[in-house]
Amino acid sequence: MKYFSIIMTLAVCLGSAVLSHADGHGDHSTAGQTMLKYTEFNQIGNPADVLYVKEAAPQVLKSGEVRVRVLAAPINPSDLLQIAGQYGVDAVLPAKAGSEGVGRVTEVTPEASYLKVGQLVLILGGGTWRDEVVAPAAGFLPLPNMGPLGPEVIEQLGMSVVNPVTALLMLTSFVDLNEGQWIVQSAANSAVGGYVIQLAKQRGIKTVNVVRREGLAEELLAKGADVVLIDGPDLAAQIARATGNEPVALALDPVGGDTYTRLTNSLGYGGTIVAYGMLSGKPATINTGMTIFKDIRSRGFWLAKWYDSATLEEKQAAFGKIIPLIATGVLKADVDSRFAVGEIKEAVTRAAQGGRNGKVLIVPRVK
Numbered sequence: 001m002k003y004f005s006i007i008m009t010l011a012v013c014l015g016s017a018v019l020s021h022a023d024g025h026g027d028h029s030t031a032g033q034t035m036l037k038y039t040e041f042n043q044i045g046n047p048a049d050v051l052y053v054k055e056a057a058p059q060v061l062k063s064g065e066v067r068v069r070v071l072a073a074p075i076n077p078s079d080l081l082q083i084a085g086q087y088g089v090d091a092v093l094p095a096k097a098g099s100e101g102v103g104r105v106t107e108v109t110p111e112a113s114y115l116k117v118g119q120l121v122l123i124l125g126g127g128t129w130r131d132e133v134v135a136p137a138a139g140f141l142p143l144p145n146m147g148p149l150g151p152e153v154i155e156q157l158g159m160s161v162v163n164p165v166t167a168l169l170m171l172t173s174f175v176d177l178n179e180g181q182w183i184v185q186s187a188a189n190s191a192v193g194g195y196v197i198q199l200a201k202q203r204g205i206k207t208v209n210v211v212r213r214e215g216l217a218e219e220l221l222a223k224g225a226d227v228v229l230i231d232g233p234d235l236a237a238q239i240a241r242a243t244g245n246e247p248v249a250l251a252l253d254p255v256g257g258d259t260y261t262r263l264t265n266s267l268g269y270g271g272t273i274v275a276y277g278m279l280s281g282k283p284a285t286i287n288t289g290m291t292i293f294k295d296i297r298s299r300g301f302w303l304a305k306w307y308d309s310a311t312l313e314e315k316q317a318a319f320g321k322i323i324p325l326i327a328t329g330v331l332k333a334d335v336d337s338r339f340a341v342g343e344i345k346e347a348v349t350r351a352a353q354g355g356r357n358g359k360v361l362i363v364p365r366v367k
Contacts, residue, residue: 037341037364038130042094044085047348051083051097053341059134064111066137068121071151072158073101073128074191075351075360077254077277083348088302096127097344098362102158103133105140112137119143120154124161131341131364146327155361156326159191159333164322166276166303167195171205174272174299175250179204182243184266185252186210186231186259187279188220191333191359196252197223198331208239208248208266210259213355219334235262247271257282264296272297334358340365 035055043050061067079099081087101123108115115121115137125139133139143157171177183200187193188209200207201224208227209220217228227242229235239248247268253260254277261284264273273296275284290296310318325331336358339347344362351360 036131038127039097039341039344040094041083041091041097044083044091044093047080047083047097047352048345051344051348053344058132061107061109061134063109064136065109065134066105066112066115066140067107068103068123068133068135068140069106070101070103070123070128070130070132070362070364071120072155073098073123073362074159074162075129075347075362076100076162076191077279078162080348080352089304096130098128098130099126100124100158100161101128101362102143102154102160103140106132108137115140115142119145120149120157122157122161129341129344129362143323149327153327153329155335155363156329156332157323158361159359160322160326162303163191163333164195164199164326164331165318166301167192167199168318168322169303169306170252170274170276170301171196171199171203171250173301174274174297177203177205177249180206182206182208182246182248183250183252184208184210184239184248184263186255186263187212187253187277188225188228189216189357190254192254192276194220194223194333195331197225200224206243208242210235210263216357219357231259231262233258233262235259236265239266250274252276254279256280256284258284260284261286264298265290267294267296270295270297272299274299274301276301336360338363 036058037053037055039051040054041050076099078087079097082091083097103121103123105115105117105119105121108117120143121140123133124141125135183205185193185196189211197207197220206226208229209225210229210231212231220228229238248266249271251263251267251273253263253273253275256278257280260275264286267273334357336356337350338361341362341364347360347362
């Protein structure tokens with residue numbers, strides 16, 4: 001996914017003008033420096049099979065470029081789907097992998113002097129599963145100076161562009177939810193699911209959270225979930241009992257197949273279901289009569305399209321809400337495991353496995 005068109009407008013809303021790190025700009029020699037690792041794929045297929053780790057010497061900066069040491073970059077389902085050729089946008093081969101991340105500026109050119117050495121930035125132009133990124137300054141979103149931040153908060157910031165924005169927009173773009181209303185979501189133990197729970201709890205919106213295995217309820221309840229249920233043929237009946245037959249206004253589904261159908265069946269009159277993934281790989285069926293007599297609305301959500309079409313004010317509102325919550329530790333995602341760039345095959349294998357409890361991160365070990 002490419003987000004270059006929004007980077008500078010987001011910098012305005014995040015207050016980049018108040019950054020106050022030490023100055024520095026590049027005239028650094030690359031002689032004698034450690035070779036740097038990066039990932040690349042030259043064909044479409046199973047990520048563990050087609051991703052390769054390559055090495056290169058540090059690049060000499062060109063006019064207007066910035067050097068950023070990558071600190072953390074997540075592996076998102078959309079990343080794996082694009083590598084496998086199952087995403088809405090085809091990768092241009094050869095392609096660098098990774099769609100978002102966070103890093104620290106280590107060198108700038110005079111033409112990019114609004115970025116400062118030592119400053120944290122979001123990396124939004126793709127190709128983040130690597131030790132360092134060299135790109136034009138417009139490829140980075142400077143974060144406000146928030147004082148010393150621990151590694152856990154920095155990792156959370158590295159996941160701030162895709163999943164939390166997805167959760168926020170799905171909660172606010174389709175239904176005007178009021179305090180006390182019910183929503184339901186599948187794959188509630190995913191990163192997006194966790195953000196939905198936390199954001200809904202802040203607004204007093206009650207959540208029914210559907211998962212596909214036992215052992216997840218305690219953790220989701222600790223995040224603020226109201227109800228946790230196991231998916232199954234009687235899911236709609238389970239939801240009705242759990243909500244005391246109160247109407248469910250909104251359903252969020254990244255699974256598809258039977259799960260999508262069951263969530264649709266659980267909606268109250270005038271309810272809306274939003275599909276934002278198809279993890280099951282299976283199509284869904286909808287009872288046409290129910291859509292007529294219950295006025296059910298079916299919608300889809302694709303974050304990349306939102307970034308292309310949203311106004312400046314809409315982007316400002318979204319990031320103005322998300323970044324402070326993440327930086328202060330109010331909003332967070334679970335982390336399952338961390339891998340170095342050289343361990344990319346193990347990392348994507350883990351990210352594709354069921355039974356994980358959190359996001360897989362690429363955390364380059366660059367001195």
